[in-house]
Amino acid sequence: MASSKEKKFNFTAGYQELEKLVADFESRELDLERDLPQFERGLELAQKLQKRLKEIENKVTEIDNKFAGDNEK
Numbered sequence: 366m367a368s369s370k371e372k373k374f375n376f377t378a379g380y381q382e383l384e385k386l387v388a389d390f391e392s393r394e395l396d397l398e399r400d401l402p403q404f405e406r407g408l409e410l411a412q413k414l415q416k417r418l419k420e421i422e423n424k425v426t427e428i429d430n431k432f433a434g435d436n437e438k
Contacts, residue, residue: 374413374417376414376417376418376421379410379413379414379417380414382406382410383407383410383411383414386403386406386407386410387407389403390403390404390407
């Protein structure tokens, strides 16, 4: 069962945070020691975004199937 923290994950906010991390990495020389926590955060965000996107895709499919069934009546 997912925790309430995971249920509250906001796709848009997570994506924006990941974009900021990537932009920061691309704009300068990386310091492996200093940047390791940010790299880890980026991977965590990417994983959560993939999970949330899959949930959204499943919901869209569910809605589409529901209304496709209504049109057949």
